[in-house]
Amino acid sequence: MGSITLKDIRKSFGGVHVIHGVDLTIEKGELVVFVGPSGCGKSTLLRLIAGLDKPSSGAIEIDGRDVTRAGAADRGLAMVFQSYALYPHMTVRQNLSFGLENTRMPRSEIAARVADAARMLEIEELLERRPTQLSGGQRQRVAIGRAIVRDPTAFLLDEPLSNLDAELRGTMRAELSALHDRLATTMIYVTHDQVEAMTLADRIVVLRKGRVEQVDTPLNLYNRPANRFVAGFIGAPNMNFFPAVAEGGQAALPGGVQVAVAASGPVSFGIRPQHLRLAAPGEAGIPARVTLVEALGAETVLHARSDGDTDVLVVLEGQPELQRGQELALAFDVEHLHAFDAQGQRID
Amino acid sequence: MENEIAQVKATAAPEGSDRRLRRLRDRLGPLLRQVVLLPLVLISRAIDPVMRLIQAKAGTGGMIAVFLIPNMAIFGIFVIIPIILNFVYSFTGGAEILLDQRAWVGGQQYERLTDCQNYLDPLSCREDLFWRAAHNTFFFVLFQVSLMVSVSMITALILNRNMAGRGFFRAVFFFPVLLSPVVVGLIWRWILQREGLLNLIVTNFGAERVVWLNDRFYAFAAAIGVSTWAHMGFFTLILLAGLQAIPKDLYEAAEMDATPPARVFWRITLPLLGPNLAVVLVLALIRGVQIFDEAYVLTGGGPGTATMFMTQYIYEVGFASLLRNPGLAAAASILMGAVLVVLTLMQLGLSRRAEKARER
């Protein structure tokens, strides 16, 4: 139980189109992450699935049942809000049981579920407190607990960790992952943080301007981005791009390195900063001049400018001795090169 | 050794009783709250299923209607309909109150009200009482508003000086605002009577006793003074809020520039308080035009018609006097309403400007 299907979902607010025809199937038990820059429509899509907004056209099915016109309460979903949306005038226990009381569940059953969830999330001592008396992390747990007690078909999480500090975010991420393994319930998770997306997701949905750019497992997204946007969005620091012109199945990178490409006309090549290295003596490479060296200890981030005024980022292992202004050549392995056509689509 | 034990006991005992008290409170508190909330819980138990049914049948839109209808129905019946009827009334004649017994007379009531040889002399008018009330109200508003705004302003400025006991004094000036107009009127009638407190003070200064409210001039002045007394606290509060919204660093900057206090007032305080002051002014005008209760209880409009104001005229012509004429009262109230609408629009415009100024 817990498969969700979106069919050609469109949404506009007063003439402004926010979602342009999204088709998506989420399998039961899957943890799917919606990721994209702000304004890409990922939260809107989540709210459409939740039933808090209604799509302008298209259909939403949960377990094969059409719920497009059903209200939020009738979809059997639970949501964790970015602001947590804990009822400030109720204790933690009341917050957890409010939704169950609304479904006229027997009191003993409510108490049992609340106790279970509290144990699972280790918030048993907090049950009689009010949200204002809790720390950010504790509120986060309560918000998740409120979703868990409902035993929903699927969890919807709207940037749930964005209000936590970096350290807590890491811990909660691991806990969420463990929770998903234990519950094996479908989860849809919205975030703009690609680290969260990469670490948590079974599959990632990359969105841009209301369109799905790519849906795939995290590593597939990283290794075989479907287009330039995905390639640039996934992976940190961002991928380097070099423009080139393909002719007769060949294109030249700055510095004259020739690469085979199945296209003609303007193309671009992408290579991740981690996949560039300092060329060995005599090895062909992209000539560049160092503009900034950021030594982080374990690795060194090199900012350089290649011929043709393209900025290049290089992540080098260790602590190589480099100076600003130094001229060097950057080498790479061809299998790490990603080629994109003029429209930004991947060329294999 | 014994001493130590005694000490331990001494410190433990209050703690123990404290804990017992707290436990008692923890047990009693929820119980009490439940007793208080029980009626509300029962009401909600009864209403809940009904509302769920409505929501299921009529949707969220139906619920919006459910939420709006009680308020808007009362609004419609007791405000909107009377506003419309008022115009109808003003074109009818006769002494009957109920509309279906009244005869259509066209614009006669308005003609009667405005039939005047010299608008500055009520006696030259056909409906001289109306013009007397209009004159009285005009002069009342003129003097009362200027007195009240200046007194409120001075008080607010003083309260804004970070003096000791500011909260207390702010409350002091607010006290009469809460009193009912009848109580205000009676208190001052008692003070202003022949054997009253004011005459005690006056005779102490060697003057003759005066029956204040029997004198046209003093009665009018009393109406002004008493209504100022009763309402200035409210306006002081608004002005004080405005003063406190002025950023402190402006005054500090002025102090660094060695600006003299008077200049600080004219060049910093007043311009920044301007929008608030304007709102207070218009609000005071609107209230002043409607003056009735406390003046009515204080003087009953007398001596003669010296303190008869517009609302009293409408009330007496509409209901009380022997020569009852609701149509005339309606026409008069529409003329007064027109003045109020103009003043209110001014106020809305000014407060919007004040809001914008605050956002900036």
Place this chain on the structure above:
Amino acid sequence: MSTILTFLTRRRGHGGRWHWTDVASWVWLIGGTVLMFGPALWLISSSLKDPAQLAEFPPTLLPYVQQTAAVEGHDTPLPLFTVTMEDGSTRDLAQVRRIGANAQMVDPGDPDAQISVRIADRTPVRDVGIAHGNYTDPFLHFDFFVYLRNSVFVTFFATILTLFTNSMAAFALSKYRFRGRDAVLLVIVGTLMVPLSVILVPLYSVVSRVGLLDSLWGVILPTIATPTGVFLLRQYMLTIPDDLLEAARMDHASEWQIYWRIILPLTAPALAVLAIFSVVWRWNDFLWPLVVLSRRELYTLQIGLNTYAGELNVQWHYILSMTVVTMIPVVLVFVFLQRFITTGIAGAGVK
């Protein structure tokens, strides 16, 4: 003690000497305090005096009661006077009766010897004390208790209904988007411009048409849909995050439950302010009850008091005591809830 002194003499400057503005400010504030509280205190003090004292001039600041003495041979205690005798000495005598310009008096220590004294030669022996009859009589002999009950009834139900209708309307106007919302808001703003005195005549006919004339509900109903209340509550509700409502919707709450279990508890501070306002407004209402109520047994305190003031023009001792009683709830509100009101007004700029 010295800390109190430094606290009291602290001025806006940083130490230093008294500036004339400091002096002027204190004079203004202390004078204001006397002027604001004085009349009410004078009223209370006067309400404790007996009729004879009220007619006196110059009036005394405190209420006095004439001393009496139990004298043998007389069933009731006799009033005591200080009498100036013909030889210029003074004695305290009890008055038996008054005949014309003379009074028959006895010495309480020597009850058999009666002395005739000119009334000009005696002055009452008095002590600070109160004439409690002023307070008990109105309840016993007038309908004062009925008026009190009517006022409590009107204030209570008008406030409860105001809170309900206004909060429901404010909820709909703050948390839903629907066509005509702005029009509804505009209508409500518009009615702010139309005070009662302007629609007195037609409102009376409407109330009489719906059969509420001479009924306390006729006083209550027209007052409960206050635009001020709707605005105050709406303004507050706008600050409640919509996320909470959506969370509740996900939690299977109906729209009514959202109003009842989420919005109302969270609006409690604003509701409290409106409740205080409403109590003061309805308790103090004068013109409208004056128009609607013509049967005496339905009068509210304010109307009853005004009527008494007209009828009992000479019996100020009753009027004053009833005025004090009428003032009590408002004084209680002032003492305990003043802070809420002042912040409420400063925040919303309304009364």
